Amino acid sequence: MKAAVAPGSLPSVPWGRTRHLAVPVALAAGLGAPADAVAVPVGVDLARPDGDALRLVGDRGDSAAYTVAPAGDVNGDGVGDLVLGAPYADYNRRRDSGSVYVVYGRRPFDGVDLHFLETRGGGFRIDGIAAGERFGTAVAGGRDLDGDGFGDIVVGAPNATFLGRREAGVAYVVYGGPRNGAVDLANAPLDAYDVIGGRSPQDHTGRSAALTADATGDAVPDVLLGAPDADSRVPGATTANTRTGSAYLVTGQRARRGVPVDLAAAPGDVRQLDGSVTSERVGASVADAGDVNGDGTGDLLLGAPTADRNDRVDSGSAYVVFGRDERSVLSLSLLTPSLGYRVDGASTGARLGQAVAGLGDMNGDRRADAILGSPGAAVGTRRSAGRATVVYGQTARLRLDARALGTAGFSILGAAAGDAAGAAVAGAGDANADGLADVVVGAYDADNNCRGGSGSAYVVYGKFGRAPVYLSRLQPARGYRVDGARPGDRLGWSVGNATGFAGPGPVVIAGSYSVNAPRPFAGAAYALRRGVRKTASRRYATRLPLRVLRRPGGRARDYEGFLSIPVEATAGPIRDVYAAVYTFGGRRIGSTSVPRLAGRRQLDLRLRERLRGGGYTVVVSGQPDPARYCGRKSRELVLRFR
Template sequence: MQTKNSQTKTQKAVNQPKQETTPLVKHNVAVSDSSPIIDLDPMAGIQSSNSVTTGTIQIATGVAFDANIADTTDTDIKTIKVVLGGAGLNETNDKLVLDAELALNADIAKVTGKTIGTVSGLEYSYTHASKTLIISKTSGAFDPADVAKVVEAIQLKNTDAASQLGTRTATITYTDTNGNESEPATASLSVALYRGFVINGEAAGDSSGYSVSNAGDVNGDGLDDLIVGAYNADPSGKSGAGKSYIVFGKANSNAINLSTIADASNPLGGFVINGEAVGDWSGYSVSSAGDVNGDGLDDLIVGAFFADPNGKLSAGKSYVVFGKANSSAINLSTIADASNPTGGFVINGEVVGDKSGRPVSSAGDVNGDGLDDLIVGAKYADPSGKSNAGKSYIVFGKANSSAINLSAIADASNPLGGFVINGEARYDYSGWSVSSAGDVNGDGLDDLIVGTYNSGLTGKLDAGKSYVVFGKANSSAINLSAIADASNPTGGFVINGETRYDFSGYSVSSAGDVNGDGLDDLIVGAYNASLTGKPNTGKSYVVFGKANSSAINLSAIADANNPTGGFVINGEVAGDKSGYSVSSAGDVNGDGLDDLIVGTWAAAPNGNSVAAGKSYVIFGKTDTNAIDLAKLGGDSKYAIDYLGDKNANTLTGTYNDEIFVAGAGDDTLTGNGGMDVFNAGLGADSILINASNITALEQTGAGNRARVDGGGGVDTLKLDGA
């Protein structure tokens, strides 16, 4: 059982007498807004909320009605009443667990001499019609310390998978020996398909989870799968050869143990990919590869940047692993076998010390042949003698298992199998970060983005650059210097960093279509960027898709007076390093616009120690106004109070200032007063506001944020006159 919350308040609640001649009786009860605080979620700590969500696994074993109630000082509490309700309550399959499991579909006459939890000398009854449980002391009143013990021991249970989901409510009141009732508390329990599952590493020191990625549907069962890298694992005694694990998608919340997936005699739940040679560090980078060979199953790519292909020390290797339905292990040595490669193909690095494969990614279909392509970065490569300018290689999808040599792709006279992207200047480290960009220019071919965080601009040392490379069908080399040419840029466009030492391009990603214009957008992280008085808060920049090759200056996107071409996401606190990792998040809120996620690994949320970290989800939007993470995370006024999804939601507010973000369904939003912000999203929505909301909408000047935005669809605005 959880411990009592030391911060629980105690206040006097006046109880109305049943008869006028009975004096007022006061009870000391731990309250929140004059009601006991109830926590129905045994998976979490004590919550102040009266509404929690738990999973099917928990309700199958019993969810405790954990009342966060201070040991009352009252010595005259006789009865505890629990009234059940809620649309999800199933009277046939739900059970109350006291000293035994109680069915809810019939009356239970009073039974005596019972023990609930550790409290004995009790009696209870249940009335089916009113769904009311009454627990009383057989004689006398409860010992003050026993009240919470009894409530905490009550559980709700349902083992029938077909009827577990939905919302139940429980209203709890206490009655004293004179018949006076305390204030009631209604708690809401929502049971949903649970929120995820844990993946436990196999062996000490493996570093599993250093790299993770969506894997697509590798085994063709209709569920997306996952890939987890463990670069420090020792398959077959090969120290640091590394492993990667495919975890097949599943609907339950049972933990995954990677040792089970890697079990040599009976692998279950996925399959292991064993590294080839000692010290290769395979699995340092992992990614979905899309469907590279066109067999209908999604494939994978695993980087091993310390590998020594053809005797080239640390030239690096990457391995494409074809999707498959069974759980038999994959040995990368088999894929790289020179005489009989099977199960995928190897991509051999070009030059000693290039460390190709440190970043790997799906590239989408760059050349338009219907097969997904790949991008492999080699930040230490020296194109045209430019030390550490870096290279990136596009590897076209193919069905066979013959090896790919990056030297063939980069061959100046006869490039084959893809094309090379040559870095612009020495020590740019292009290829440090690489990603598919989606279709940025709308030509039907997928594009790419390459980050060079160490690039400098005139007077802006290490401001960083990122380059968008437009998709193309031929194998001619791309020189990033041509894309960045000020007078005649070709083949894509450059994104120039804002300020010296920003390290823009350290992380890059496709952003999906954030602004809804039909072109895919981009996100670029600059974790070392600073705001006035806030060094190294970090910034991220959303760059809207466009068809031309004119340069993008991040300073224009971040311009406080006239931002153009996208919008900036400003970090919250000095030293947070927001933008260290960035990614598309898909359409989280169901409004038809793609959303974003920004990582700040050095943040200290809720007073935790430095580097506990935060991640921020940024909703897609069509304007170019700056986003301040401080207003999302640091100022509760700008937190989302009511968040919908793609379904039809009913979001009902209070009299406080609140923010509503509905999704793509036909939603009903009710304000109930205050300086509310309504974002109804797509769908035929209904928005109900009262006089208080209207007063807030009429206000002008700084600090007023009230607004009603119906979004797409035909919406209805209702005035209740209150």
């Protein structure tokens, strides 16, 4: 941790001598309008939605909107459709067989109860074949694979058994066309869908899926699948490596309709991309990157969120692999600048690559850009606030470090500790009509509006340059925030863009897989039309409800090896209080812990060395009384000595 103060700003104190140090005041977070509150523009509060927010709610136990994606025009009516994954649905008496809902584009823009989807002509449901396969864990659409003019979709069932290979995983290609009523794949005609089966037991093929516009130069869309628990088997990779993960680009779907694909048979129309580091889990996320390097062929994005890079455990990585007309096996350890490049997470536990997405051109340089989610990243002292890294299209580098992107991109930084911003990311189209691509970032664990775990999604507008975007102080010119309706909804678990779903222009989709109303664990998705409503900014506390006393004795003091700070809990008792003092360079030199702090008290931090000239930072963390203080996470107070 590094304190944001200038060196030499703290006067020298002889060891064992008393010296009073002034502490900045106004770091209290009370219950009214706390001094440390931040004002963030709210485009939509889903507890009070307006006519531009459409709700699509699932059936009992579905966890609908666990995944969301544009479906293209599945029924041929000229309006874009939407596909929602519900991997825990139990239709046909098959527990956790899973389902997906295809929802037809809405004109007018009215709500949908997925329980009545087919009977009201709003779309149809597709049910998984076997119990426990979790059909709908991944969904992708927006392309016409077989050339019949209807949008097709790909659905992942990562726990499915294929040819006796337990949990090898399966991806189903379901072809579009007019339909009436639910489709049970266990009884569907064989020409209604195709199967792509995993290579080995427990590969979990289909954990992620995408459709690419053209990654081989043949002007035909391709299928991209992730198998994050596959073991490497590529020459040049260590065969003992486990859970390195793999991704598969399956081409030629138009000519092969009706013929299943067995990835273990090394078919000639599959490009295989294998991880090479134990447990990096390549393929945990995949996406169509667009044309990143400007060669006219689409490129690929692969996430590996548990990779250990640069001595940072679980920092994560993402790979940009350039498209080419090639059907071969490639170990990503052999990546060269002509084949692609790698982006590494900024810190231990960041999990960069948990989510990845192509954006289009966000900075106006005519190359496709990418966004990479790091939900575990810390932002300053805010642990797991999360971040999303935007990487501009390029060809010049083999490796990038999200900690020091330079001119290669910029970061979007989470607002509060534990928000997990970046757990889901997607392009948002051009939401503000300025000609630049925008992004949507999910923060499913945010606690805004005193609703613990309600979640939020942020739409961030495209921009030039490398300056970071702070979600804690997002301004209307830079984007807006969407807040979940109820505690525990987890809005932002999934996000997407369904352009054309409500007529011309982009529609942002945000999923809340744990919505419990009107049915337990039904899940819901919200479709939001372009434009920001004129909703007043809301204020919410982001720091610990603790203040430093100003009265006599209200100064920090170094005395006989202790740094003493008199404080007062302003919103009821605080549990599990921990305070630590850090040097300007981020080295901890003293600490203390208190099981429970109520009212006024002095925090005595035992020092391991004497205070010297320079800036010091004290970080106090703890859990406020949930009965009196909104939010459920441990919060922090930061004191800087100048």
